[in-house]
Amino acid sequence: MQFDQILQYTLSGLSTGAIYALIGIGFSIIYNSTGIINFAQGEFVMLGGMLTLFFMGPLKLPLWAAIPCAVLISTLTGIVFERFAIRPLRQPTPINLVIITIGGSILMRGLAMLLWGKDTQSLPPFSGDEPIAIGGATILPQHIWILGITLVIIAINKLYFYHTISGKAMRACAYNRRAAGLVGIDVRRMVMFSFMISSAMGAVAGIIVAPLTMTAYDVGVMLGLKGFCAAIIGGMSSGAATVVGGLILGVLESLGAGLVSSGYKDAIAFIILLLILFIRPQGLFGKADSERV
Amino acid sequence: MKKELLKFLVFLVIVMAAPLAFKGGYLLNVLVFVGINTMLAIALNLLLGYAGQISLGHAGFFGLGAYLSGIMTATYGWNPWLVMPLAALIVGILAFMIGFPVLKLKGHYLAMATLGLGIIIYIVFNETVDLTGGPSGLSGIPNLTIAGTTFDTDLKNYYLIWSFTSVIVFLAVNLARSRVGRALRAIHDSEVAAQVLGVNARIIKIQIFALSAAISSLAGSLYAHTMTFISPASFGFNFSVELLTMVVIGGLGSIYGSFFGAVLLTLLPEFLREAQDYDIVIYGALLMAMVMFMPGGLVRGIPALFNRFIKPAGKGNGHA
Amino acid sequence: MRFRVIPFIGLAVSLLLCSTVFAATPIKIGALFAVTGPAAFLGEPERNTAQMVVDEINRTGGIKGRKLELIVYDTGGDATKAVQLATKLVKNDKVSAIIGPSTTGESMAVIPVAEKDHVPLISCAAGIKITDPVKHWVFKTAQNDSLAVARIYEQLQRQKINKIAILTVSDGFGASGREQLKSQAARHGITIVLDDTYGPKDTDMTAQLTKIRGSQAQAIICWGTNPGPAVIAKNARQLGLKIPLYMSHGVSSKKFIELAGEAAEGIRLPSGKVIVADMLPASDPQKKSLLAYVKDYQKHYKAEGDHFGGHAWDAVMLLKGAIERGGDAPAAIRDQLEKTRQFHGIGGTFNFSAQDHAGLGKDAFVLVEVKNRDWMIVK
Numbered sequence: 005m006q007f008d009q010i011l012q013y014t015l016s017g018l019s020t021g022a023i024y025a026l027i028g029i030g031f032s033i034i035y036n037s038t039g040i041i042n043f044a045q046g047e048f049v050m051l052g053g054m055l056t057l058f059f060m061g062p063l064k065l066p067l068w069a070a071i072p073c074a075v076l077i078s079t080l081t082g083i084v085f086e087r088f089a090i091r092p093l094r095q096p097t098p099i100n101l102v103i104i105t106i107g108g109s110i111l112m113r114g115l116a117m118l119l120w121g122k123d124t125q126s127l128p129p130f131s132g133d134e135p136i137a138i139g140g141a142t143i144l145p146q147h148i149w150i151l152g153i154t155l156v157i158i159a160i161n162k163l164y165f166y167h168t169i170s171g172k173a174m175r176a177c178a179y180n181r182r183a184a185g186l187v188g189i190d191v192r193r194m195v196m197f198s199f200m201i202s203s204a205m206g207a208v209a210g211i212i213v214a215p216l217t218m219t220a221y222d223v224g225v226m227l228g229l230k231g232f233c234a235a236i237i238g239g240m241s242s243g244a245a246t247v248v249g250g251l252i253l254g255v256l257e258s259l260g261a262g263l264v265s266s267g268y269k270d271a272i273a274f275i276i277l278l279l280i281l282f283i284r285p286q287g288l289f290g291k292a293d294s295e296r297v
Numbered sequence: 298m299k300k301e302l303l304k305f306l307v308f309l310v311i312v313m314a315a316p317l318a319f320k321g322g323y324l325l326n327v328l329v330f331v332g333i334n335t336m337l338a339i340a341l342n343l344l345l346g347y348a349g350q351i352s353l354g355h356a357g358f359f360g361l362g363a364y365l366s367g368i369m370t371a372t373y374g375w376n377p378w379l380v381m382p383l384a385a386l387i388v389g390i391l392a393f394m395i396g397f398p399v400l401k402l403k404g405h406y407l408a409m410a411t412l413g414l415g416i417i418i419y420i421v422f423n424e425t426v427d428l429t430g431g432p433s434g435l436s437g438i439p440n441l442t443i444a445g446t447t448f449d450t451d452l453k454n455y456y457l458i459w460s461f462t463s464v465i466v467f468l469a470v471n472l473a474r475s476r477v478g479r480a481l482r483a484i485h486d487s488e489v490a491a492q493v494l495g496v497n498a499r500i501i502k503i504q505i506f507a508l509s510a511a512i513s514s515l516a517g518s519l520y521a522h523t524m525t526f527i528s529p530a531s532f533g534f535n536f537s538v539e540l541l542t543m544v545v546i547g548g549l550g551s552i553y554g555s556f557f558g559a560v561l562l563t564l565l566p567e568f569l570r571e572a573q574d575y576d577i578v579i580y581g582a583l584l585m586a587m588v589m590f591m592p593g594g595l596v597r598g599i600p601a602l603f604n605r606f607i608k609p610a611g612k613g614n615g616h617a
Numbered sequence: 618m619r620f621r622v623i624p625f626i627g628l629a630v631s632l633l634l635c636s637t638v639f640a641a642t643p644i645k646i647g648a649l650f651a652v653t654g655p656a657a658f659l660g661e662p663e664r665n666t667a668q669m670v671v672d673e674i675n676r677t678g679g680i681k682g683r684k685l686e687l688i689v690y691d692t693g694g695d696a697t698k699a700v701q702l703a704t705k706l707v708k709n710d711k712v713s714a715i716i717g718p719s720t721t722g723e724s725m726a727v728i729p730v731a732e733k734d735h736v737p738l739i740s741c742a743a744g745i746k747i748t749d750p751v752k753h754w755v756f757k758t759a760q761n762d763s764l765a766v767a768r769i770y771e772q773l774q775r776q777k778i779n780k781i782a783i784l785t786v787s788d789g790f791g792a793s794g795r796e797q798l799k800s801q802a803a804r805h806g807i808t809i810v811l812d813d814t815y816g817p818k819d820t821d822m823t824a825q826l827t828k829i830r831g832s833q834a835q836a837i838i839c840w841g842t843n844p845g846p847a848v849i850a851k852n853a854r855q856l857g858l859k860i861p862l863y864m865s866h867g868v869s870s871k872k873f874i875e876l877a878g879e880a881a882e883g884i885r886l887p888s889g890k891v892i893v894a895d896m897l898p899a900s901d902p903q904k905k906s907l908l909a910y911v912k913d914y915q916k917h918y919k920a921e922g923d924h925f926g927g928h929a930w931d932a933v934m935l936l937k938g939a940i941e942r943g944g945d946a947p948a949a950i951r952d953q954l955e956k957t958r959q960f961h962g963i964g965g966t967f968n969f970s971a972q973d974h975a976g977l978g979k980d981a982f983v984l985v986e987v988k989n990r991d992w993m994i995v996k
Contacts, residue, residue: 009827012856016823041405089585095592098404099351103545104588106538111581118578122657124844126876133879135855144855216851217820218844218876225534226818229416232409262824267424267787267814274413281410282398323705330697423787432788433744434696434722449733451704526726528696528789566698577653 008140013262014255015138019147019216021254022154025247026209027231029161030202032242035235036178037198040101044085044109046228047116048203051078052210053219054116057125067128075207081112082203086196109224116221127214150212157205158247165242174198178242226270233277239287249288301470308466308553312459316452324567325451329523331563332458333516338543338555339469340512345541346550347473348505349485350400351408353537354415358510360422360532361388362517364429367527371438378441381518385511392510396503415537422529434528441522454523461519465512469552481505482550542580546587548594557595643679643686644945646671646936647706648929649717649727650741654694655788655817658842658872659719662926663741664689666910667716669917670933680940692718696726703730713945716932717741719925721789728755737951739935741928744793748974756954756974758931760889760964760981765866766797768887768982770805772995773836778861782811782834784825784849786841791817794840794865810834815845823852836860842867847876854880861885866982870923874990885995887982889924891963893992902961906930910963927963934962 027049034042055077059070089108093100130149135142165171176184177194185191209227210219217223234253238246253273261269280288319325337359344350365384369375395414402410422429429435440449441457448457472478483491484498491498521527539562547558569576591598648667651660671687679685688710692699699718706712707730714737718724721744728747731738731754740747740757747757773781783798785791791814802809811832813825826849829837837860839849846868853862862884864873869888874881890897894907910930914922938960939953957976960967965981984995 006831009831012827013824016821016827020821035405041409089589093589098408099345099349099549100588100592102351102353102405102408103541104585106541107581107584107588109581110538111578111585114575114578114581117653118575122653122661123872124847124876126844126847126878133851133854135857142856213820217848220844223818223820227820229412233413236409258821258824261815262828265424266825267816268420269819270816271417271420274417277413278398278410278417281402281406285402285406323701323708326704326708327701330701426792431792432722433746433792434725434789436725436746524697524700524726525729526696526722528722528726530695530722531697 009262010259011139012141013258015141015143015147017255017258018251019143019150019254020258021234021251022150022247023209023213023227023250024230024234024253025250026154026157026205027227028234028238028246028250029158029242030205030209031232031235032238032240032246033174033202033205034198035240036242037174037181038090038195039098039181040090040105041232042199042202043102043105043228044112045202045206045231046224046226047109047112048078048082048206048224049210049213049227049231050116050219050221050224051081051112051203052207053127053214053223054120054125054210054221055207056211056214057127057219058120060127067130071211074211075204078207078210079200079204082199083196085203086199090199091192091195109228113221113224120221122221124218124220126218127211129215130212133215144216146212146215150216153208153212154247157208158244162243170194170197230273233273236277236280237288239289241287241289245287245289252288301474304553305467305470308556309463312463316455325455327563327567329451329454329458331560332455332462333520333523334540334543334559334563335462335556336465336516336519337513337540338547338559339465339552340509340516341540342544342547342549342552342555343469343472343512344505344509345544346548346555347478347481347485348502350502350506351404351541352411352506352509353408353534353541354411354413354418355509355513355540356532356534356536357415357418358388358392358513359517359520359536360418360527360529361391362514363521363527363532364422364435364517365514366518367435367438367521368428370522371435377439377518377522381515384518385514388514389507389511393503393507396506400499400502400506412534412537415534419529419533422532429529432529434526436526438521438525438527440525448523458519458523461515465515466552466556473550473552477501485550542584545584546594548596548598551594551596554594554596561595641683643684644940645686645688645710645712646933647703647710647712647715648687648689649692649699649702649706649715649719649723650689650929651694651719651723652689652691654692656694656720659741659925660691660694662923663717663719663929664691665918666914666922666926667929667933669913670930673913674933674937680937683945685937688712692723694720694723696723699723700726700730703727707734707736712736713940713947714739714936714950716929716936721747721793724757728752731755736947737954739932739954741925741932744789745797745975751972751974754951756935756969756976758928758935758962758964758967760866760977761975762793762797762865763801764977764979765887765982766794766801767805767979768984769838769863769885770801770807772885772984773807774805778835779807780810780833781807781836781838782813782829782832783809784813784815784822784829784837784839784841786817786845787814788817790842790865790867791840794867798838798840815841815849817841817845819845820848821852822849823856826852826856826858830856830858834860836863838863838865840865840867843872844876847873847881850877850880850884866924869985869992870925871921874987881987881990883987885984885986888985888992889927889964889981890983891922891924891927893983893985893994896992896994902959902966903963906934906961906963924963931960931962931964931967935960935967 030045055074056070059065059073129146131145173189174194234250235246237249257269260272341355362384366380369380370377440447448454480496488498543558543562548554650664652664671685675684690702716739721742724740724742724747738755743759743762745761785795815822846864864886866888897904911922939950943949943953955969957969965977967976969976985992986995
């Protein structure tokens with residue numbers, strides 16, 4: 005019995021963790037190419053879910069057509085946000101960037117509330133909701149979708165960053181922006197790319213999780229923060245380390261809720277965040293040469 | 298120095314005379330909260346505007362002050378006047394200790410760490426039901442009394458709160474102009490350069506963090522005694538962001554700027570009320586617009602606009 | 618042109634005269650609802666309902682020829698704002714009575730204002746401590762949580778279930794429910810074998826439910842408002858939990874069935890009678906009010922009226938009765954409210970007295986079960 009329980013906690017934690025990982029990678033991609041922590045990252049998660057519902061509801065599109073439309077609009081929002089809020093900033097100090105991204109997230113949340121109301125809404129699962137038994141534990145088909153899509157996205161990410169010109173250019177920007185500029189890389193375009201990619205990833209995360217958790221105009225805040233914790237555990241890497249960070253966070257939360265106290269579940273995530281920042285600011289797996297501090 | 302004193306006297310006259318204009322209307326009640334928010338904005342500004350260290354967790358310190366006062370007076374019947382400084386001291390010491398690891402971090406990382414801290418404090422308020430009453434809140438907190446006068450009307454509370462606020466303003470203005478203030482500004486501009494010049498940046502930052510937390514705690518105690526009821530919802534992440542907005546809109550590194558920021562943001566909802574659901578949108582847009590078009594805040598932005606458009610040839614003094 | 622204009626001016630003048638002569642001064646009623654923020658699911662239907670009822674009263678001639686004027690402010694669920702706005706209603710708008718606030722926390726914060734400034738307050742929140750102990754100026758229309766808990770426990774007793782697990786949300790609503798669940802358990806011979814909570818924004822409760830599955834519990838009682846309980850229902854279905862799942866009246870609206878979908882089937886909960894109005898026997902004294910409310914709400918807002926809106930309906934109608942009997946002076950309203958007997962409203966049949974400012978009995982709740990995506994009364 006005890007083993008079944010642990011297995012269930014772990015499986016539930018893994019699927020929550022996959023979502024954190026997707027959001028966390030979005031944070032890292034923007035951070036690496038611009039040095040910005042985008043506090044509005046969570047809002048793209050919200051946009052993904054809400055836009056899918058919008059395309060399915062009032063516009064009556066089927067699910068498979070609504071999803072790409074939602075991702076597209078979210079991505080455009082990301083580009084607009086970068087182009088009209090981040091780029092024109094005259095004094096891009098960290099404090100100003102924190103404030104403007106917070107302002108952006110409040111604005112997006114507010115507009116979503118005005119457009120689609122305050123009610124929580126539910127998205128239909130992609131392929132039924134008959135539970136699947138694994139050992140003594142059960143999961144839903146949607147969990148498999150979440151894990152599968154996360155894996156695919158990470159694989160595409162890897163291909164993009166290591167095997168395409170623009171991906172390599174973005175990595176160059178992450179290492180040294182000035183040097184990248186000197187060798188002829190259009191740094192501004194790379195910044196825009198990074199906002200595109202991370203808003204698209206946020207939107208996908210929001211869509212695949214919505215059938216399980218439901219969605220509303222204000223789901224972005226907490227998910228965004230958890231995603232950030234995942235990125236911190238992963239040392240702000242835009243690859244495997246952040247994925248592992250997200251999974252660890254998800255499983256610890258789930259185990260914490262199951263074995264310790266569910267009231268303090270959210271506190272667990274933030275205590276981990278603080279500990280990592282204090283003790284290992286380069287992330288759990290990173291080398292110590294990081295200049296995060 | 299004389300100019301500073303004059304400014305403070307003008308501020309004092311405005312504050313003391315304001316109730317005459319409102320004749321005990323409800324706006325007086327709002328102004329009581331403007332006073333509390335001014336204290337909080339100044340506390341945050343000392344840290345953000347002078348030492349250049351961001352905090353997204355100040356609502357937590359505010360809440361700690363409120364709950365310490367609330368619990369000790371309502372549940373254990375201690376004297377509120379004794380608890381208030383004690384709470385500020387405890388919160389100050391706590392912040393001092395947390396300050397060592399937290400203030401090692403910079404920029405975005407500091408923002409996230411303080412945010413996490415604020416959320417943890419908020420969760421504790423919610424979960425320690427036996428102590429704090431949990432999410433349903435803590436009621437029965439007594440009003441303050443001095444020599445038989447109970448501060449239970451808006452007018453009395455107004456003068457009580459604003460006396461405290463005025464003292465804080467006076468102290469903050471002086472601090473900003475003292476050796477510590479200059480050292481702080483040096484840290485803000487370049488921490489390395491300040492270190493080289495013999496400023497112990499780390500300790501000064503931590504001290505300001507502790508002072509800032511202690512002032513927030515004091516504001517919290519006063520809040521608890523005027524409201525007589527507190528619940529965790531008032532001390533969440535949103536309120537930390539609201540405080541940050543006050544400081545930014547008023548102007549970083551300007552004490553009176555924080556005062557204007559607090560006045561504006563506390564009164565703003567009164568005027569947005571007609572546009573009920575739209576206020577969150579306006580709020581977000583305002584925050585973005587300020588950073589984009591007036592990064593120095595109102596106290597610098599308005600004179601700058603004035604110089605630019607009204608008297609293009611003038612050499613007005615754009616600093617407040 | 619001129620021929621057309623003159624009669625219009627004449628009409629306008631006479632209308633103006635009419636309104637000043639007949640309507641005298643309107644009776645001002647203040648309302649504080651959490652229309653935005655986390656408690657918007659309460660505040661929005663409450664505001665809509667209050668506005669609708671007041672319009673309806675005015676359309677049919679007002680109260681003794683005087684119109685009602687409803688002044689609504691949005692508190693956003695924030696206690697500080699609620700206090701400021703209550704002060705504003707009293708000092709600036711000079712209202713005769715206040716309806717709301719929507720949540721227990723805000724109500725507790727506003728009570729000192731009502732007591733100090735001598736204005737009757739009819740809270741729409743459920744927390745038992747709002748009217749226990751009785752405050753001179755404070756009444757409430759939302760059913761006490763204790764009644765909902767008692768209703769569930771009686772059912773469990775009947776089914777000989779004595780070991781239960783409780784899962785409550787960590788906000789004001791859940792905390793109040795948890796307190797009642799714990800304090801009444803012994804009286805009904807019930808042991809709580811597992812007492813767990815979840816956060817209002819949590820998205821996965823399989824951990825808590827797995828823990829419950831491993832315990833001795835014969836039933837689960839979950840206390841929360843949307844969307845949490847819908848997630849719990851889905852998670853319970855995923856885990857294949859076979860023991861009965863009870864919810865609170867916090868989710869007694871169609872929204873819950875819509876969110877939880879298949880997983881809602883078989884879930885039971887105590888609810889105000891409004892959602893099953895058409896199934897009530899004709900002998901039920903509330904039936905007339907309930908059907909009228911449901912019909913009006915559908916007409917005005919193209920949506921289903923729920924029992925949260927009902928709290929505002931009751932509050933306005935209670936005030937109407939009090940003002941009809943004793944005039945619009947705040948003290949008179951208070952005295953008349955306290956004398957209200959046998960008022961058949963949406964939340965139940967109200968009988969106020971000097972010792973009871975909540976006024977409802979156990980019959981305020983019926984136990985319903987979700988069957989085929991609709992509600993059924995459990996006999």
